[in-house]
Amino acid sequence: TINSHFFYISGFDNSSCWTVTCFQKRICALKGSSLNIYCKYSHPHDQPPKSKLWFKINRNINQEEQLKEKKNKVTFYESPNQHNLTFEKLSKSDSGEYVFRIERNSREWKESTFPEVTLIVTDLRVKIRPSAEVTEGQKVTLTCSTSCPLTQNSNFRWYLNHQPLKLENKHLVIDAVTSQDAGNYSCVDKTKGNFMSPVKTLIVTSARPKTLTFPSATLKNLTFPSPSLKTPTVTSSPTTWKAVAGVSTIVIILICLTVFLWIR
Secondary structure, three states, rough: EEEOOOOOOOEOOOOOOOEEEEOEEEEEOOOEEEEEEEEEEOOOOOOOOOEEEEEEOOOOOEEEEOOOOOOOEEEEEEEEEEEEEEEEOOHHHOEEEEEEEEEEOOOOEEEEOOOOOOEEEEEEEEEEEOOOEEEEEHHHEEEEEOOOOOOOOOOOEEEEOEEOOOOOOOOOOOOOOOOOOOEEEEEEEHHHOOOOOOOOOEEEEEOOOOOOOOOOOHOOOOOOOOOOOOOOOOOOHHHHHHHHHHHHHHHHHHHHHEEEEEEE
């Protein structure tokens, strides 16, 4: 679809009845789409224009480049007293200022009073507010954005993980986001040929507080002392028991000797 935009600017020469009228001043167009820029002109019946040319102005080096037709890119065509410049598959390099001139006599040129038609080529971008990483329950707004307001009305469609959503609006608002809303979002402008934006990922984190956990292997290796009281024990060595046995033997011998002497 070729889009035409209307903004009236004109120049008029009373002495010769030469006029040039362009219908655009500033155009914001979508990358990849087609565009038609046109100007109307008038001239004396006996003095048709010798040539009709479009120029692209390069302000950085103060030069002008005459546009030439390129297959599947730039074409010119005429309708009654109107000259058209048509772009196919616009790219960012097509952005700039354009002017249309008609040649009168002796290399005299006629152009509109305000000659430049400013063209800005933009693409679609998904913007997420407040951020691309949010917490469950937050309000999230996704916007199908361009660097400049598109000249004509647009009809947007949203996709989540490449699946279409039942919404055709520039803004996608989620009042209370959940984990199911997380994923890759993209948008298209259906009126400009279904040109899709790059995907933008929405990350949704849980709002529940985190709990501390310990690995089971660590718990198995932990030992705790028992609070029970220990009973004191007395230990003895083999040497001590031998000494006690020796003393007992001597005592027994003395008792037996005393009894024997008493009997006699």
